[in-house]
Amino acid sequence: MIRRTVNFLDSRTGAVPFLRKSLRYIFPDHWSFLLGEIAMYAFIVLVATGVYLTLFFEPSLAETTYTGSYKPLQGLAMSEAYRSAVELSFDIPSGLLMRQTHHWASNIFVAAILMHLLRVFFTGAFRKPREITWVIGLLMLFATLLEGYLGYSMIDDLLSGIGLAIGYGVALSLPVVGANLTLGLWGGPFPGDPAFESRMYVAHVFLLPILIGTLMAGHLALVASRHHAQFKATKRATERKLVGMPAFPAQVPRSLALMFATVAVLFLLGGLVQINPIWQWGPFEVSQGTNGAQPDWYLGWLIGSLRLVPGFDVTIGDYTLIPNPFWGGALFPLVVMAVLGAWPWLERRFGGVRGFHNILDRPRDVPGRTAFGFAFFTWVALIFLAGSADRATVFFGLDYESQVVFFRGAVIVAPIVAFFVTRRICRELKRGEEIGVDKERAEEEAEEEAQEAEREKEPAPA
Amino acid sequence: MTTSPDGEHDSHDIVAPGPQSPRSELAVAALLVAAAVSAIAFIVVYSLEKFSTQHELLGITLAASFAFVAAALLLFGERVLPSEEVAEDYPEAAAPMEQEEVAKVMEESTSGITRKRLLVGAGGTAGGAIGLAALTPALSMGPWIDVAPLYRTPWRPGRRLVDDKGKPYKAEEIEQETFYTAFPEGSSDRNLGASLVVVRVDPAALRLPPERAGWAPEGILAFSKICPHAACTVAIYQKPTYGPTQPGPALVCPCHYSTFDPAKGGEVLFGPAGRPLPQLPLTVDAGREIRAGGNFSDAIGPSWWGIEMEEPH
Ligand code: FES
Numbered sequence: 136m137i138r139r140t141v142n143f144l145d146s147r148t149g150a151v152p153f154l155r156k157s158l159r160y161i162f163p164d165h166w167s168f169l170l171g172e173i174a175m176y177a178f179i180v181l182v183a184t185g186v187y188l189t190l191f192f193e194p195s196l197a198e199t200t201y202t203g204s205y206k207p208l209q210g211l212a213m214s215e216a217y218r219s220a221v222e223l224s225f226d227i228p229s230g231l232l233m234r235q236t237h238h239w240a241s242n243i244f245v246a247a248i249l250m251h252l253l254r255v256f257f258t259g260a261f262r263k264p265r266e267i268t269w270v271i272g273l274l275m276l277f278a279t280l281l282e283g284y285l286g287y288s289m290i291d292d293l294l295s296g297i298g299l300a301i302g303y304g305v306a307l308s309l310p311v312v313g314a315n316l317t318l319g320l321w322g323g324p325f326p327g328d329p330a331f332e333s334r335m336y337v338a339h340v341f342l343l344p345i346l347i348g349t350l351m352a353g354h355l356a357l358v359a360s361r362h363h364a365q366f367k368a369t370k371r372a373t374e375r376k377l378v379g380m381p382a383f384p385a386q387v388p389r390s391l392a393l394m395f396a397t398v399a400v401l402f403l404l405g406g407l408v409q410i411n412p413i414w415q416w417g418p419f420e421v422s423q424g425t426n427g428a429q430p431d432w433y434l435g436w437l438i439g440s441l442r443l444v445p446g447f448d449v450t451i452g453d454y455t456l457i458p459n460p461f462w463g464g465a466l467f468p469l470v471v472m473a474v475l476g477a478w479p480w481l482e483r484r485f486g487g488v489r490g491f492h493n494i495l496d497r498p499r500d501v502p503g504r505t506a507f508g509f510a511f512f513t514w515v516a517l518i519f520l521a522g523s524a525d526r527a528t529v530f531f532g533l534d535y536e537s538q539v540v541f542f543r544g545a546v547i548v549a550p551i552v553a554f555f556v557t558r559r560i561c562r563e564l565k566r567g568e569e570i571g572v573d574k575e576r577a578e579e580e581a582e583e584e585a586q587e588a589e590r591e592k593e594p595a596p597a
Numbered sequence: 598m599t600t601s602p603d604g605e606h607d608s609h610d611i612v613a614p615g616p617q618s619p620r621s622e623l624a625v626a627a628l629l630v631a632a633a634v635s636a637i638a639f640i641v642v643y644s645l646e647k648f649s650t651q652h653e654l655l656g657i658t659l660a661a662s663f664a665f666v667a668a669a670l671l672l673f674g675e676r677v678l679p680s681e682e683v684a685e686d687y688p689e690a691a692a693p694m695e696q697e698e699v700a701k702v703m704e705e706s707t708s709g710i711t712r713k714r715l716l717v718g719a720g721g722t723a724g725g726a727i728g729l730a731a732l733t734p735a736l737s738m739g740p741w742i743d744v745a746p747l748y749r750t751p752w753r754p755g756r757r758l759v760d761d762k763g764k765p766y767k768a769e770e771i772e773q774e775t776f777y778t779a780f781p782e783g784s785s786d787r788n789l790g791a792s793l794v795v796v797r798v799d800p801a802a803l804r805l806p807p808e809r810a811g812w813a814p815e816g817i818l819a820f821s822k823i824c825p826h827a828a829c830t831v832a833i834y835q836k837p838t839y840g841p842t843q844p845g846p847a848l849v850c851p852c853h854y855s856t857f858d859p860a861k862g863g864e865v866l867f868g869p870a871g872r873p874l875p876q877l878p879l880t881v882d883a884g885r886e887i888r889a890g891g892n893f894s895d896a897i898g899p900s901w902w903g904i905e906m907e908e909p910h
Contacts, residue, residue: 159611161685225650228643232652232659264690297829301852304827304899314747314901319739324746325789325828325898334738362687371684378684384612385681388674395667399660406656422761422778422792422822422830441827441869442853448871448900458900459871460827493687525854535854536867 162386163365163372163379167254169393174247175351176397177240182344184237184405191227193219194289194336196329205414213418216291216332221414236405241283243401245433248276256478256508258495260364262488266479268357273476275350277468278343283431285339287411289332294411296419298430300325301441305464310457326421366495374493429526436515439522440467443543471515502561510554517546615679625673632665748896748909750790752877756889757782758793758819768881771797771817774846776834778822781889790897790909792822793877794831794848795887796859802845804861809894812878817887818859819877821897824850826870828899831857848874862894871900875909 145151162168195215201208203222223230252272255261261269284302288295303325306317322328365372365379372378380386404410411431417423430438440463449457483489486503498505521542528535639658642648648655674680710716740746757765758779766779777795784791800816812818822830829852836846847866848857855868863874875897878890892908 159683159685161683164682228650229652229655231650232655235652236656297852300828300830304829307899307901308827309902311902314744314903315739315741317901318744318746319735319741322738323740324749326787330738360688369682375687376684377687378682380680381683384615384678385674388670388678392667392670392674395663395670399663399667401660402656402663403660404656406652406654406660421787421789422780423832438853444869446826446855446865446867446869446871453906455900455904455906456902458902458904459869460899463869464827491690525851539854539867 158381158383160359160382161362161377161379162382163363163377164368165366167258168363170247170251170254172390172393173397174244174251175355176394177244177247177401178347178351179394180240180398180401181237181244182348184233184240185340185344187233188223188237189340191219191223191230192216192289194332196291196332208414208417211418214291214332216289217413217418220290220292224414232402232405234405235408235410236401238287238410239404239408240401241279241286242410242431242433243397245276245279245283248272248279249433252276252475253508253512256475257498257505258364258366259492259501259504260495261479262482262492263479264361264491265357265364268354268361269479270476271350271354271357273472275347275354277472278347278350280433282339282343282347284434285335285343287431289335289339290413291332291419292413293416293419293423294413294430296326296421296423298434301460301464303327305441305460308458308461309465310461313458313461326419362493364493364495366497372494374491377493435522436519437464437468437522439518439520439524439542440464442524442539443518443521443546445543467518474511499561499564502558502565505561506554506558509557510550513553514546514550517542517549521546613679613681616676618676621672621676625669625677628665628669628672632662632669635659635662635665638662744901744903747898747901747904749788750892750897750909751781751784751788752790752889752892753781754889754891758795758879758887758889765886766795767885768815768817768887769885771795771887773797773799773816774834774836776848779819779887789823789828790821790893792830793819794822794834795819796834796846796848798845798860802860806862809862809876809878812862812876812890814879814881817879817881819879819887819889820848820857820859820863821875821877821893823898824852824855824870825872825874825895825897825899826850826853826855826868829853831874872906 141151144154193215197215198212199215199218201211201213201218201221203209203218203226205221205225208221220234223234225231255269255272284298288299288302303317303321306320307313309316318324320327320334321331362377363379365377367373369378380389441460442463444459444463446459448455448459482504496504498508521539524533524535524538524542527533527538635658639655639662642651642654642658707713759765759782760777760779763782765782766777771777773796775796779793779795780791796818798813798816798818800813803813803816805812820831822832824831829850831848831850833849833851834846835849835856845858845860848859848863849855850868850870853869855870856866857863857870857874858866863876865871865873872895875893875895877893880888880890882888892910894908895906896904896909
């Protein structure tokens with residue numbers, strides 16, 4: 136039966152040699168290699184639940200009156216977009232489950248990508264021949280952030296409105312073309328032309344998903360073509376020899392199990408843990424603000440950076456060149472992306488490490504990179520934390536202004552400290568190991584000597 | 598080539614023998630049945646009307662069915678199927694022969710061309726022009742060139758300030774230590790330049806710039822409600838919390854906490870805003886109703902490259 140099927144396939148598609156290779160494709164075994172897979176499976180859930188949501192969501196700003204079953208909103212004027220999103224949450228069976236699962240999946244998607252990125256960075260998996268894979272991964276991350284932002288911006292509740300207003304402010308601040316680009320995209324001053332809703336919609340459900348999917352396919356194709364990098368877990372694993380589990384029988388069931396587990400966790404979260412309760416924010420009105428609604432965490436670093444930049448516009452006399460939001464909202468993420476994107480080449484140029492690398496580094500073995508990474512991510516993480524300074528004010532009564540002053544200093548000092556401390560720790564760890572190895576060797580030698588001495592002592596048999 | 602690490606099993610076999618565990622096979626089957634039961638439970642919950650919008654039950658049943666399959670697969674992979682480590686050479690770094698061939702094909706097929714520069718130039722021009730032509734229809738989206746709409750506000754001298762129900766504000770209604778949102782009478786409030794924050798301060802505490810004398814009759818002040826930082830709404834009127842820089846109550850934007858001093862004509866006290874909150878001159882008419890005395894002091898909303906700091910229109 137198996138043979139007949141294989142023969143049928145092969146004679147009609149010629150695909151069996153390829154299939155044979157795929158079945159025995161080798162996956163080196165380490166838990167941290169699963170982070171990327173989790174991201175991929177979350178993406179599948181996003182597509183599936185997202186398609187479901189489009190069956191009911193109406194991306195239109197046409198005005199209507201809410202008459203659904205959620206009492207506090209009844210009789211309120213709102214857009215079709217918001218009305219249909221609320222209806223989806225209350226009146227469509229399994230609608231809320233799908234919406235919340237979709238939102239949770241987006242959070243897990245970004246989180247898994249970030250963890251994966253850290254793993255790849257600190258183990259040096261981005262080195263030749265995998266630099267393009269790394270760059271594609273970064274592009275995917277940034278496309279994903281934009282995708283998530285558009286996702287909650289289309290709903291046209293108050294949270295959407297605030298997020299979009301800030302996006303509008305940042306877009307306006309871009310040098311030279313800011314005003315033209317922004318007016319063009321929005322179709323007019325904020326909140327813009329009603330067609331802006333359609334523009335967000337097509338970007339969110341078509342353009343960006345296609346982009347992310349294509350990047351993902353390229354990412355995976357490159358991984359497969361160069362094979363996985365591996366840790367030196369056994370003696371047999373070398374720069375030229377890959378050791379691990381074959382796709383089938385070992386890896387496929389495991390990976391599928393991970394997929395089903397990811398889906399299960401996402402549906403469980405979607406069913407049990409409330410996320411973005413849109414009905415609480417109310418419909419968006421330009422003149423209304425709130426500080427109760429928080430955007431998704433993965434945009435927090437941009438909020439933090441917008442808050443930390445001191446208040447100044449770059450002007451020449453009365454002529455404004457660069458308005459303030461540019462620094463925190465546009466330049467900061469671009470710098471982060473550029474530094475990470477250029478890192479493989481920076482390391483080749485200044486770290487002097489060339490050639491192929493299939494064996495992954497342990498972070499301690501490359502103190503320079505590890506220290507830089509810690510400093511860099513400390514910087515980003517502190518700015519991220521600053522984004523929740525107002526929460527700290529609400530919950531712990533910390534004075535907001537003092538916090539901002541503190542963070543402004545900390546984002547400069549802490550990375551420097553992190554750099555030197557990390558480098559020191561790496562070196563100490565290594566030295567500790569070397570001493571350990573030396574000791575072992577010394578003990579072995581001592582033992583051998585003792586044995587030899589014993590042998591010598593034994594008198595030759597007479 | 599795939600090789601087994603220790604060559605223990607028969608060299609004709611590709612896969613090492615599995616663990617042979619009939620008990621595990623039974624367990625896998627049981628888990629799969631459990632998955633099916635959970636999936637059916639989901640369908641039942643969905644179709645019972647009183648449960649159909651119970652997202653908790655729906656989530657649990659659906660999640661359970663996936664979780665059971667995950668467990669079954671894990672067990673199947675670990676205890677039923679054989680799993681052994683194998684090793685393989687990494688793919689060749691590069692294929693120099695093919696590289697050479699590609700280079701040769703390209704070189705040889707173009708070696709007969711005498712006007713290479715001309716052709717490259719013409720090709721580039723055609724490509725660029727077609728690219729531009731393809732982008733041209735996108736111009737229908739904008740106004741891309743004319744940025745005048747950004748300066749437009751509905752405020753005119755004599756226009757009454759009304760609340761969200763359209764009722765005109767009277768001077769007496771504006772009390773100290775609280776703030777009011779006002780709109781221009783008879784205009785859509787979707788215009789970014791429409792909404793105002795109105796506050797009253799002790800006239801003795803006013804420190805307006807000299808050219809704005811008379812903009813705040815009886816200490817009543819109006820400002821654009823749109824933050825000049827990044828277009829959020831200035832939605833907090835805060836008692837002084839930060840002694841050194843904040844002498845009186847301040848207007849705060851909750852997005853990045855730009856803080857403005859109303860008594861000083863909207864000057865920035867703290868936060869990232871790069872310019873003051875635009876102020877609207879007010880008058881109080883004979884019927885004690887509050888009217889605009891003109892347009893804002895500066896352009897409203899976030900700044901952009903080349904924005905002119907002058908009265909909007
Ligand atoms: S939008 Fe008001 S402070 Fe940034």
